[in-house]
Amino acid sequence: MVAQMANTSEPGESNPSLQNYAITASAVKLASLGLIICISLAGNILLSFLVLKDSSLHRAPYYFLLDLCLADIIRAAVCFPFVMISITSGSSWAYSIISCKIIAFMAVLFCFHVAFMLFCVSVTRYMAIAHHRFYSKRMTLWTCVAVICMVWTLSVAMAFPPVFDVGTYKFIREEEQCIFEHRYLKANDTLGFMLMLAVIVGTTHVVYMKMLFFVYDHRKMKPAQLIPAISQNWTFHGPGATGQAAANWIAGFGRGPTPPTLVGIRQALHNPNKRLLVLDEFKMEKRIGKMFYLITLAFFLLWSPYIVACYLRVFVKASAIPQVYLTAAVWMTFAQAGVNPIICFIFNKELRVRFRARFECCLSTQTPMESYCVI
Numbered sequence: 001m002v003a004q005m006a007n008t009s010e011p012g013e014s015n016p017s018l019q020n021y022a023i024t025a026s027a028v029k030l031a032s033l034g035l036i037i038c039i040s041l042a043g044n045i046l047l048s049f050l051v052l053k054d055s056s057l058h059r060a061p062y063y064f065l066l067d068l069c070l071a072d073i074i075r076a077a078v079c080f081p082f083v084m085i086s087i088t089s090g091s092s093w094a095y096s097i098i099s100c101k102i103i104a105f106m107a108v109l110f111c112f113h114v115a116f117m118l119f120c121v122s123v124t125r126y127m128a129i130a131h132h133r134f135y136s137k138r139m140t141l142w143t144c145v146a147v148i149c150m151v152w153t154l155s156v157a158m159a160f161p162p163v164f165d166v167g168t169y170k171f172i173r174e175e176e177q178c179i180f181e182h183r184y185l186k187a188n189d190t191l192g193f194m195l196m197l198a199v200i201v202g203t204t205h206v207v208y209m210k211m212l213f214f215v216y217d218h219r220k221m222k223p224a225q226l227i228p229a230i231s232q233n234w235t236f237h238g239p240g241a242t243g244q245a246a247a248n249w250i251a252g253f254g255r256g257p258t259p260p261t262l263v264g265i266r267q268a269l270h271n272p273n274k275r276l277l278v279l280d281e282f283k284m285e286k287r288i289g290k291m292f293y294l295i296t297l298a299f300f301l302l303w304s305p306y307i308v309a310c311y312l313r314v315f316v317k318a319s320a321i322p323q324v325y326l327t328a329a330v331w332m333t334f335a336q337a338g339v340n341p342i343i344c345f346i347f348n349k350e351l352r353v354r355f356r357a358r359f360e361c362c363l364s365t366q367t368p369m370e371s372y373c374v375i
Helices: 002-053 060-088 097-130 132-138 141-159 191-217 241-250 278-315 323-347 349-358
Strands: 169-172 177-180
Touching: 002 060, 002 323, 002 349, 060 097, 060 141, 060 177, 060 278, 060 323, 097 132, 097 141, 097 169, 097 177, 097 191, 097 278, 132 278, 191 278, 278 323, 278 349, 323 349
Parallel strands: none
Antiparallel strands: 169 177
């Protein structure tokens, strides 16, 4: 009896320190996750509003960026609050098993959606640089819609099987969330899903490396500059000379006085704001490609620690993973939902210019945006 009383008193003496540590850890988790939710919702909503309202951003890369923003908004607004509730409930799931599977399905769905979308974006970025004429003709609004629908279909196909226990969705106490149960290799059925995610991310980087090599190989080639023929002297000799002068003038190949044959003829007015800027457009496509690669790199860096932890639980016993590392890895995956707007506004000059033009009250000066035409 005395031994039992001694045994019960020892844990009681250590309870205050453990409770203080648990309270501090929970407070840090709640504060950091709350900050992630605020940044994700504010940044992605602002970026989505800018893309929707500004007609100059209604182009293929920004349609894909809008889809990524909407996915991050839903993830931050729906999935993350349940993580906060589980933390306040003492690292437990207070709802039904079905609701846990639904939240886990959504978390995995958005993970695979980002991976598949970034892969498709990398392919379109390569086409915009290496096959620009084909890209400008084929990448219409409906093509983008088809690509987005295909990405969501593939993501659902990857995330839905575990709902029927082909791979188990359950609440993982160490992660404070409903997600895959990554069991040991002999009893594991989620290894294929993790391998697929790693293959997608790796293939995306291969496409960007191919695009980089293409730009490097063609760095000495000067992009085409269309310089129209100019004639200051409209004196022609021979049959049809006057007609040729008129044709040249109408085509826009002349400067100077109007040929006599065109006096009194209504001339077609060319839009002075439209210019064929092949070199500027090439630089713009490279800047957009750089922005999307940084988004891809951020996804890779923020999800890599968690993927490593998953593989360790598959091939090594779970007890070998420190709890601090696992918690940090999980929170890094949460942070991925809020980094895209930060990267976009820092590394995309066009978005900054359109932001200044849209919100003039925020900044006193703004840089005019020149329009361009795609050849």
